[in-house]
Amino acid sequence: MKRVIFFSVVFIFAVLTSICMAETIHVDHSGGGDYTSIQEAIDAAISDSDVILVAQGIYDENIVINGKTVNLSGGYESAGWTRDIKAHKTVIDGGGRSTVVRIQNSSTMIEGFTIQNGQAENEGGGGLDSSEGSFLEIKDCIIENNNAIGENEWGGGGILMGDGKILNCIVRNNHSPGGASGIRAGDGDILIQNTLIADNTGQAAFHCNDSTGKIINCTITGNTGGGFGLFQSQVSVLNCIEWNNSRNNWGNLESITYSLIEGGNAATGNISQNPLFADPETGNYYLQTGSPCIDAGNPSAEYNDTDGTRNDMGAYGGSGGESYAYEDGPPSVENVLITPAFAFPGSTVVITADVQDAVSNVSSVKADIERPDEAVIASINLYDDGSHNDGTAGDGIYGNSWTTPSGEYDYYIDITASDNRSHIATYNNIGKFSTQIIYDDFETAPIDTSKWHESEQVREIANGKLRLNIQGDGQKSSMNVYLVNDDTRYYEAKVLVENGSYVSAGAMGVVGLSGYFYNDTRGPGSGQDYNEQEGDVWLDIRIVVDENGILKAKASASRSDNADNSLETEFFEEYFSSPVSVDTEYVLSVEVTSSEIIFKCNDESLKHTLTTPVYDAYTKDKRILSRVYADSGELGYVKATIDDVRISKGGEPYDDFETAMIDPAKWQALEKVTEVSDGKLCLSIRGSDEEASTTVHQAGDYTSYLEAKVLIESGSQVSAGATAISRIGGYFYNDTRGPGSGLDYNRYEGDVWVNNYIMLDENNNLKATAAAFRFDTADGSGTTDLFEQDFSTPILFDKEDILSIELSDTELIFKCNDETIIYSLTTPIYEAYGRDSRVLTSRLYADQGESGYIKAWFDDVRVTKEPIIYMFTKSILPEFGGIILASPDKASYDAGESVMLTATSAECYEFTGWSGDCLGSNPVCTLTMNSDKSVAANFAIVAYTLDITALNGTVTRTPEKTSYECGESVTLTAAPNSGYRFIRWEGNASGTETSVTIAINGNSSITAIFEQISTYTLDKSVLPVSGGTISASPDKASYEPGESVTLTVVPDECYEFGGWSGDCSGGGLVCTLTMDADKSVTAKFDIKTYSLNITAVNGTVTRTPDKTSYECGSTVTLSAIPNSNYKFDHWEGYLTGNQKSTIITISQDIRITAVFVPIYIISGHIRYPNNLGEIGGVSLIFSNGGGSATTNDSGFYRHSVKHGWAGIVTPNKGGYSFSPSYQIDLSSIEINMLFILSLHKLIS
Known part of the structure; x- marks a missing residue:
């Protein structure tokens, strides 16, 4: 059946009769549940039937379930707790620390999780570890990227378990060097069903010991340690696929039926063909349409697929095959065909591909057409609609056509296919075609193995030496000559490895001497008859070419241990120490004496002492060989010359190769050459008593045309009863079967082989012949000649002739140079079963006792017919007036081809008419290309x-x-x-x-x-008027609609901005208006207030007016009033000076100090001498700014001075004189206190 996968949502309901009611516990790492970690929920679970639902996300935990029955279910979204395990992926990540989920003494169900990045030691399980005494059921889970370390341990990379079930799971990319890389089961009963075990590394993917169980509908593939490994267990396998695991299964399965087992198994219903996975490279192991596993499982109804049809083998079949856990992969692409594979430049090719998606719907298919350097030349979409050369709509075959550009190129096809779930697969270089007119001109040596299936091989004598060349590609390839006289126990030859010999990584080249030289047990003189090859000893001395271009000489010996040499023992191997170089002859020899084997490379010897007798070998096979050992995908080329072969020590050469041909009396193999040399392909063959040939097969796909230049070299000859041919040919069609016939192929039955060949007869004459014959049986044993006719064109030695074969819808066309022979077909034409067989051959037919030799050179092979073509030129008048469109638009056209031309005017021009091979004013003109054409389209400007x-x-x-x-x-x-x-x-x-x-x-x-023009006005006002101003930008009497105006307030010195009103609002200093109407704005300002602080000690200061604060700009009168015995001295702080009364203007917070100082009194009186009375009106002058005083009528005075004053007091009164003693110096008196000084002076 063609599998369509349906996805289901599983809900778990558990009902238990116990003391505790079952609970549903919600876990959401983002906080939307009962707990944020799974371990917390497990620890909190009480009832054996508690269900733990886990929301999507990554849980970085290593979980232990001990002694509890737990149902653990993932794949929920936390908002409504609905389940979709793919949309709401739930991951438990072990972080590489230890086992991700460990189960002890518990019965546990785990479903809907990805369990990853676990690491176990000491025989544990990396992803899950369920110990003895536990029962584990795993369902709809992915177990990946886990590891069980320890090479000698017996753990499970993905799962280690006892009793349990694994249902609808994927176990992939796990590793364990011991035990099992995927699943290890031990000491229990297991069921594994609908599970993919893939791409695990280390030991066997599934291993069990001391267990019983069943494996049903599982796929085990791509595992490096093998599929099954069993020890003392009874496990049956049913409806499974075991494929592409790198080791054979080991242990005994109780039974295996209705399964695909690689390598085969003879039990009931088993098969061994390729299962045809959809795309194993991307992990898509669904089955392709046409897989042998579809409807091939157990036919019993109990195993039927979900659609009721017979069971499909593998993880996706059976009643459980609709598991949601399986991941859909991208579409698969195969059978990419490009027709024709060899196209003439400018012609059209059709690209088709079989694109299938086992689960989803293919949404798009694209082909990128690239040159060999990966440059994309064109990208085209492929369609399955029945309208793009794709066959029937909806059949999975996608196609489209592409017109190749001019020029000869090789093209490669990349196919990118996507499905409706956004899965994308890209297949690089999945197809190839060419517009190289010459398929191979043989200008590059050696043979191009991308164009021809065969590689080079040369066995011939040239320049007095035997040439032995061999080119190998992905296999062991040899070119040998065998001694006729093979009884010798001495063998010597000069061997030279030519420069240009090489091998790639994974390959090795050798040149040397080898053969069976003796028998160590049986033969004449031993008393025992031969048991065929048993006891024969093979000796080998060779020059080895490695992947680094290094040459070494090596000797080896091995013994056949049974009759057919299927078992052998190598008992000697050693390299010579002497260096070996290219283009240098080395004398290699091997000698067997009664006591030792002696290998020599020039003068260096390697010896092996014999411990056994030496008898004649049963197989007397001695040879000289060139050989390439190449792994798949690797290649090598060994070019060697051999000279002076000796079979007796010190004797004359057995063969010095001075003759022109290999001597059949000395050698059992004769000339055979398949080699590119001097820009041509040489195909030469020599033989006797047999049919012998050398052939190259074209590596491309079906072609309906084949052409080559062929030259037969003089010296070619055959004896009576022999003929030789050099030909081109192949299976060109089938007349009964194949696509479109309604009949399947019966191998070669109905295939028609077509030849165009040059034949050399016994009279040394050459002629060209066209022939065709039909295969009447599947194996080709019966044929019917359809047609044969000789060309009349004379064929000469050493002259090139061009041979060709062409298949049309109705005839076969043969050509030799300019001569044509036509065979009209009377049957249908279908693709041949042997469609890829286009050959160049040299072949010898020799009866018993007859011989022959033919040497042919082939050149310039074509697989596309060079057509008769015509060109046409297009002119535009004036040059930029328009274009001419051609349909088809090609660089050249076949004779008789129709071309429709359409004149299309450029912008600003109109077509006015044709000239040249097109005439008139109709913009469409159709030409028949029966000659080169020239047209001009005329245009006029409008x-x-x-x-x-x-x-x-x-x-x-x-x-x-x-x-x-x-x-x-x-x-x-x-x-x-x-x-x-x-x-x-x-x-x-x-x-x-x-x-x-x-x-x-x-x-x-x-x-x-x-x-x-309409305008709007803007009214601006301020409160109070003296508070500030409003500036406008732009400042205009009127504004146009939509014009923007920016208003900025500037407060005056004693004001601050208090906010807008009107069409502006807020407290910002700037307001922007859009003038869409008349606007009015008011800016409100608030006057600033300040404090006045006055300090006065020993006095007071009055302020008028007397207030706690003052508006900015107001005035205050200050008056300083001293206390008794003090006086005002000066102001400090904001105010300076010594005026007792002053007026200040408030513009900030002010601090003022009034400074008062003490008053000091000097008093006394002035008398006449001898106390005759006081004198009034005397002036006393106090120096140093101390002021003055005057005595009263009683002669007394009283005067105050500043603190700290000192100076001289001088009395003065008109009519009086005072003696000098009357001047009193008070500078020495410290006047710092209130005191009275009396001056008693006499006046004369």
């Missing part, structure tokens, strides 16, 4: 009018013309009338700029739109 409408303004045009040529540029400038403004252009011009330049590309009509 002129157009320009109409302009402008109301309330004017428009000027530059240049000013009544009409304009198409494409001409015109500049329009709009000017509004007074009171209007320009708004925009309409019609064939647009924009709002007053000047616009347009290109005329048709009759044009343009309108300039003007409108009357």
Whole structure:
């Protein structure tokens, strides 16, 4: 059946009769559940039937379930706790620390999880570890990227378990060097069903010991340690696929039936063919359409697939095959065909591909066509609609055609296919085709193995030496000559490895001598009869070429241990120490004496002492060989010359190869050459008593044409009863079976082999012949000649002739040079079963006792017929007036091909008519290409009018013309009338700029739109008026609609901004208005207030007015009043000076200090001498700014001075004189206190 996978959502309901009611516990790592970790929920579970639902996400945990029955279910979204295990992927990540989930003494169900990155030691399980005494059921899970370390341990990389079930799971990319890389089961009963075990590394993917169980509908593939490994277990396998595991299964399965087992198993229903996985490289192990596993499982109804059809083998079949856990992969692409595979440049190829998706729907298929350097030349979509050369719509065959460009190239096809689930698969270089007119010109040596299936091989004598060349590609390839005289126990030859010999990585080349030289047990003189090859000893001395281009000489010996040499023992191997170089002859020899084996390379010897007798070998096979050992995909080429072969020590050469041909009396193999040399392919063959040939097969796909130049070299000859041919040919069609016939192939039955060959007869004559015959049986044993006819064209030695074969719908066309022979077909034509067999051959037919030799050179092989072609030239007048479209559009055309030409005018031009091989004014012209053609399309430029409408303004045009040529540029400038403004252009011009330049590309009509100007006013006010100002930008009396105005307030010195009102709001200093109406704004200012702090000690200061704070700009009168015995001295702080009363203006917070100082009194009186009385009116002058005083009528005075004053007091009164003693110096007196000083002076 063709599998369609349905996905289901599973809900678990558990009902238990116990003391505790079952609970549902929710886990969400993002906090949306009862717990954020799975381990917390497990620890909290009480009832044996508790169900733990886990929301999507990655849980970085290593979980232990001990002694509990737990149902653990993942794949939920946390909002509504609905389940979709693919959309809501739930991952338990062990972080490489230890086992991800460990189960001890518990019965556990785990479903809907990805369990990854576990690491176990000491025989544990990397992903899951269920110990003895536990029962584990795993369902809808992916177990990947886990590891069980320890090479001598017996753990399980993915799962280690006892009793349990694994259902609908994927176990992949796990590793264990011991035990099992995927699943290890021990000491229990197991069921593994609908499970994929893939791409695990280390030991066997599944291993069990001391267990019983069943494996049903599982796929075990791509595992490096093998599929099954069993020890003392009874496990049956049913409906399974075991494929592409690197080791054979080991242990005994109780039974294995209805399964695909690689290598075969003879039990009931088993098969061994390729299962045809959809795309194993991307992990898609669904079955392709046509897989032998479909409907091949156990036919009992109990195993039927979900659609009721017979069981499909593998993980996706049976009643459980609809598991949601399986991941859908991308589409698979195969059977990519490019027809023709060899196309003439400019012709059309058809690309088809079989694209299938086992689960989803293919949404797109694209083919990238690339050159060999990976440069993408074109990308085309392929379709399955029945309309793109793809066959029937909906059959999975996608196709399309592509016209090749001019030039001879090889092309490669990459196919990218995607499905409706966004899975994408890209297949690089999945197809190839060529437009190389010459398929191979043999200018590059050696043979190009991408073009020919065969590689080079040379066995011939040239320049006095035997040439032995061999080119190997992915296999062991040899070129040998065998001694006729093979009884010798001495063998010597000069061996030279030519420069140019090479091998790639994974390959090795050798040149040397080898053979069976003796028998160590049986033969004449031993008393025992031969048991065929048993006891024969093979000796080998060779020069080895390794992948690094290093040459070494090596000797070895081995013994056949049974009759057919299927078992052997190598008992000697050693390299010579002497260096070996290319283009240098080395004498190699091997000698057997009664006591030792002696190998020599020039003068260096390697010896092996014999411990056994030496008898004649049963197999007397001695040879000289060139050989390449190459792994798949690797290659090598060994070129060697051999000279002076000796079979007796010190004797004359057995063969010095001075003759022109290999001597059949000395050697059992004769000339055979398949070699590219001097720009040609040499195919030469020599033989006797047999049919012998050398052939190269074209490596490409079906071609209906084959051509080559063929030259027969003089010296070619055959004896009576022999003939030789050199030919081109192949299976060209089937007349009964194949696609489109309604009949399947019966191998070669109905295939028609077609030859065009040159034959050499016993009279040394050459002739060319065309022939065809039909295979009447599947194995080709019975044939019927359909046609044979000789060409009349003479064929000469050493002259090239061109032979060709062409298959058309109705005939076979043979050509030799210019001569043609036609065979008309009377049967249908279908693709041949042997479709890829296009050959170049040299062949000898020799009866008993007859011989022959033919040497042919082939050159310039073509697989596409060079057509008769014609060219046509196209002219455009004027050059840029238009284009000519050709259908088909090609660089050249076959004779008789029709071409439809369409003249298409360029913008601004109109077609006026043809000239040349097309005539008239119809823009479509059809030509039949029966000669080279030339056409011209004539075009004229078109002129157009320009109409302009402008109301309330004017428009000027530059240049000013009544009409304009198409494409001409015109500049329009709009000017509004007074009171209007320009708004925009309409019609064939647009924009709002007053000047616009347009290109005329048709009759044009343009309108300039003007409108009357409307303006708005802006009223600005401030409160209070003295508080500040409002500035406007721009500052205008009126504004146009939509104009933007920015208002900025500037407070005066004693004010601060208090906010907007009107059309502005808020407290920002800047307001922007859009003038879409008259606007009014008011800026409110608040006057600033400040504090006045006064300090006065020994006095007071009065303020008028007396307030706690003052508005900015107000004045205050200050008066300093000293205390008794003090006086005001000066102001400090904000105020300076010594005026007792002053007025200040408030502009900030102010601090003022009034400074008062003490008053000091000096007093006394002035008398006449002898106390005759006091004198009034005497002035006393106090120096140093101390002031003055005057005595009263009683002669007394009282005077105050500043603190710290010192100086001289001088009395003075008119009419009086005072003696010098009357001047009193008080500078020495410290006047720092209130005191009275009395001066008693006499006046004369």
